[in-house]
Amino acid sequence: MVTPDLRSALQHFDLGEPLDPPVPVAEAWSNEVFRVITGRGDFAVKLFPPNLSPARRQVLITAIGFEQQALASGIGGPAPVLSHDGQILADLPVGSGVRTARCHSWVPGTPASQLVGSDGLAASAGRVLGRLHAKQVPGGDTSQLQGPDQDRWEHGVVASRAAGVPWADEMAAITPLVQRLADQLEVLRQQRRPMQVSHRDFDPKNGVVDHDGQLIITDWDYAGPVVAGVELVTAAASFVRTEGQLGEFAEAYRAAGGTADPADELALGIEVAELDWILRNVEAVVAHGLGPATDQYRTAAELITSFAGELDDLVSWSRRLGSFLDQLGRGAFRKP
Numbered sequence: 001m002v003t004p005d006l007r008s009a010l011q012h013f014d015l016g017e018p019l020d021p022p023v024p025v026a027e028a029w030s031n032e033v034f035r036v037i038t039g040r041g042d043f044a045v046k047l048f049p050p051n052l053s054p055a056r057r058q059v060l061i062t063a064i065g066f067e068q069q070a071l072a073s074g075i076g077g078p079a080p081v082l083s084h085d086g087q088i089l090a091d092l093p094v095g096s097g098v099r100t101a102r103c104h105s106w107v108p109g110t111p112a113s114q115l116v117g118s119d120g121l122a123a124s125a126g127r128v129l130g131r132l133h134a135k136q137v138p139g140g141d142t143s144q145l146q147g148p149d150q151d152r153w154e155h156g157v158v159a160s161r162a163a164g165v166p167w168a169d170e171m172a173a174i175t176p177l178v179q180r181l182a183d184q185l186e187v188l189r190q191q192r193r194p195m196q197v198s199h200r201d202f203d204p205k206n207g208v209v210d211h212d213g214q215l216i217i218t219d220w221d222y223a224g225p226v227v228a229g230v231e232l233v234t235a236a237a238s239f240v241r242t243e244g245q246l247g248e249f250a251e252a253y254r255a256a257g258g259t260a261d262p263a264d265e266l267a268l269g270i271e272v273a274e275l276d277w278i279l280r281n282v283e284a285v286v287a288h289g290l291g292p293a294t295d296q297y298r299t300a301a302e303l304i305t306s307f308a309g310e311l312d313d314l315v316s317w318s319r320r321l322g323s324f325l326d327q328l329g330r331g332a333f334r335k336p
Contacts, residue, residue, distance in 0.1 A: 009092060121245075265311065
């Protein structure tokens with residue numbers, strides 16, 4: 001079924017009529033994303049929630065700018081499709097105001113999330129990330145970081161208790177850790193460590209392995225300032241499953257021009273303190289009464305259960321990755 005909002009987007013991007021019913025894309029519930037095949041081709045059409053805030057729109061504009069730079073330098077990614085007036089973003093009038101949409105050519109292949117652990121994927125991820133980091137696009141410094149939204153977290157605890165969901169007590173128990181992360185981020189802000197613009201969600205769920213075996217990174221809409229060493233560690237933790245793959249990832253990263261060293265515990269707290277994804281799932285469950293069979297419920301439960309050990313896990317990844325990079329610096333690995 002083609003909804004009115006999707007039909008409006010198809011018209012704005014001059015895509016024509018769908019040849020088959022549009023297919024919703026999995027893992028995209030915070031935005032509506034559809035695969036649409038028309039006589040013009042195969043496309044991914046994204047509909048953002050109505051009436052984006054000015055702050056969210058500015059993040060999106062920054063992300064689009066970096067995406068264009070990356071594509072122009074030859075880094076693989078879905079090709080943006082322009083609207084009929086030559087714009088990347090289309091603002092669609094809807095009943096509740098304005099809804100922003102964008103469109104890309106569809107990337108055929110296999111979701112990277114289905115291939116984690118397979119031969120070559122870790123090296124391919126290291127190579128792509130190395131090329132992104134080698135661009136060295138300035139992103140300010142850590143003084144601009146926002147700490148965890150403690151009020152929103154507390155509200156999530158209260159709302160979860162009222163809804164009777166089983167993770168309410170667990171959220172309350174880890175609230176002191178949220179405070180500790182807030183304190184750590186305050187120290188990091190004062191240190192003003194340099195940041196650079198990068199993908200900022202470099203993860204298998206945002207990757208496709210094409211028919212040539214190349215990793216194509218998708219969903220650039222969150223691109224923005226990162227501490228490169230943090231993104232390096234989280235990417236390794238996401239794409240690597242064995243020690244051999246970790247070495248391949250490290251070697252490919254350095255060979256592609258990536259110069260970051262794995263982040264220390266203080267900086268890794270940035271990743272753990274990013275509570276938005278946990279809270280979006282919690283809030284969706286509470287607001288809509290979603291049950292255990294839904295992705296949002298399962299995601300909330302998994303993230304809350306793993307939260308207390310996440311920082312220690314990232315520190316372990318950082319040390320292991322650092323060891324490989326040290327060996328590489330001493331010539332222990334052969335450059336590809």
